[in-house]
Amino acid sequence: MKDMFLWIKNNLSHLFSLIGILLTIYFSVYYIPQYSEDLKHKRIEGINNELIGTIQELVYNQQQIDLHDIETLIKGKELRDNVNYPYSVDELLIQVQESFVSNKFITLESRKKLVETIDSIRATIKPIKDQNELKEPKKFNWLSLFSALLGIISSLFATYSLASRVSKQREEEVTERVIEQNEIFQDKIKKAFEFEEFVGKKLELLYGVESVIRQGPINTGVDFIIMKNKKPVFAVEVKFSDNIVSANTIYKLIPLVQSIGCPVIVVSNKEPSQLALNLLNKTNSELKNKIKIITINELENIEHIIQSD
Numbered sequence: 001m002k003d004m005f006l007w008i009k010n011n012l013s014h015l016f017s018l019i020g021i022l023l024t025i026y027f028s029v030y031y032i033p034q035y036s037e038d039l040k041h042k043r044i045e046g047i048n049n050e051l052i053g054t055i056q057e058l059v060y061n062q063q064q065i066d067l068h069d070i071e072t073l074i075k076g077k078e079l080r081d082n083v084n085y086p087y088s089v090d091e092l093l094i095q096v097q098e099s100f101v102s103n104k105f106i107t108l109e110s111r112k113k114l115v116e117t118i119d120s121i122r123a124t125i126k127p128i129k130d131q132n133e134l135k136e137p138k139k140f141n142w143l144s145l146f147s148a149l150l151g152i153i154s155s156l157f158a159t160y161s162l163a164s165r166v167s168k169q170r171e172e173e174v175t176e177r178v179i180e181q182n183e184i185f186q187d188k189i190k191k192a193f194e195f196e197e198f199v200g201k202k203l204e205l206l207y208g209v210e211s212v213i214r215q216g217p218i219n220t221g222v223d224f225i226i227m228k229n230k231k232p233v234f235a236v237e238v239k240f241s242d243n244i245v246s247a248n249t250i251y252k253l254i255p256l257v258q259s260i261g262c263p264v265i266v267v268s269n270k271e272p273s274q275l276a277l278n279l280l281n282k283t284n285s286e287l288k289n290k291i292k293i294i295t296i297n298e299l300e301n302i303e304h305i306i307q308s309d
Contacts, residue, residue, distance in 0.1 A: 040083060047077040047085060048095070055096045059117055067124050093122050192240040195296075196223055199238050199267050202299050221256045222264060232262040234306050245272040245293060247279045257289050263306060266293045 051073055058065045067089060074085050074092070087095070100106065100114045203212045203224055213225040222235040237253065239245060245268050257264050272280070272293045284290045292305055 043081050043083050044086060047081060047083065048087065048092075051077065051085075051092055052096050052099055055093070056099060059096070059100075059114055065121065067121065070121075090122055090125050093118050188240075188242070192238075195240040195269060196238045199236065199296070199299065200224060203236065203302075206300075206302065221252075222260070225260075225262075232260065234263040234265055235260055237264055237266050239266055239268040239270075241268065241270050244270050245276050247273065247276045250276055250279045250283060250291065253291050254283055254287070257287060257291055261289065263289045264291050265302060265306060266291065267296060267299060268293065269296055271295065 051070075054073060055065065055070065058069075070089050070092065074089070078085050097115050097118050100111050100118075103111065106114070200212065200214060200223070203226065207226055211227050213227055215223055215225065221237075223238045224236040226233045226236065235256075237256075239249060245266065249266065253264055253266070276293070280291060280293065294302065294305060298305065
């Protein structure tokens with residue numbers, strides 16, 4: 001859970017960018033075109049109510065009205081609001097009749113006469129085989145198309161920009177991690193060499209420079225061999241670690257002790273694990289030459305330690 005919150009914190013700007021891209025797509029592809037379409041429907045609804053109200057007023061006041069008058073009214077509304085009225089004259093008159101019939105403030109007999117008056121106007125309408133053929137073709141909604149294309153293009157650029165930023169950030173993080181790990185590794189190597197040098201100087205003070213053989217090109221698996229009368233007395237393996245001395249170190253030293261023919265002292269900056277101590281006791285009971293593990297603080301007593309048993 002902690003890692004998840006840390007990831008969200010580190011990538012918060014990318015998450016907001018992604019949300020922005022999704023909102024851009026939503027507004028450009030759906031919301032704006034839908035909003036434009038809703039406005040158009042509201043204008044048509046307003047025109048329709050105005051036409052119904054005007055025709056009702058003329059018919060109710062017994063004014064003469066014909067097909068030409070109604071078409072003129074419709075055309076005027078279309079020009080004023082820049083929309084195509086979707087209903088035919090007959091469909092408009094049917095709506096006027098329905099409005100009269102539903103108006104309970106007018107007597108039933110009057111409503112019947114008004115409906116008959118409108119029927120007489122409807123009778124003058126010439127039958128058309130296909131009313132849709134005479135209507136103007138539906139205008140293509142270029143605003144919706146432009147809005148959608150603009151939103152999609154913007155989203156693509158934003159997605160590409162976001163992906164580039166994320167990729168660059170990952171590359172920078174990997175580079176920083178490599179540099180950091182390299183610095184840590186170099187620091188460990190430096191400390192290990194310094195620790196080994198310190199142990200070597202200490203051994204030279206205790207036994208003399210000529211008695212301490214540093215292992216160089218010929219690697220016997222140990223760092224120093226203490227000589228006496230040209231014979232190895234014991235070997236020293238220096239272990240610098242950030243962790244405790246593990247049992248794996250003991251496993252590696254077993255064949256080494258058998259091959260060099262003298263005891264091996266492991267000088268470490270850390271204490272051995274309990275598993276390593278148990279393995280060490282078992283191994284020493286089976287070997288002629290023993291393995292000892294001491295810390296740097298015990299190096300002064302190395303002579304006493306090597307002779308104990």
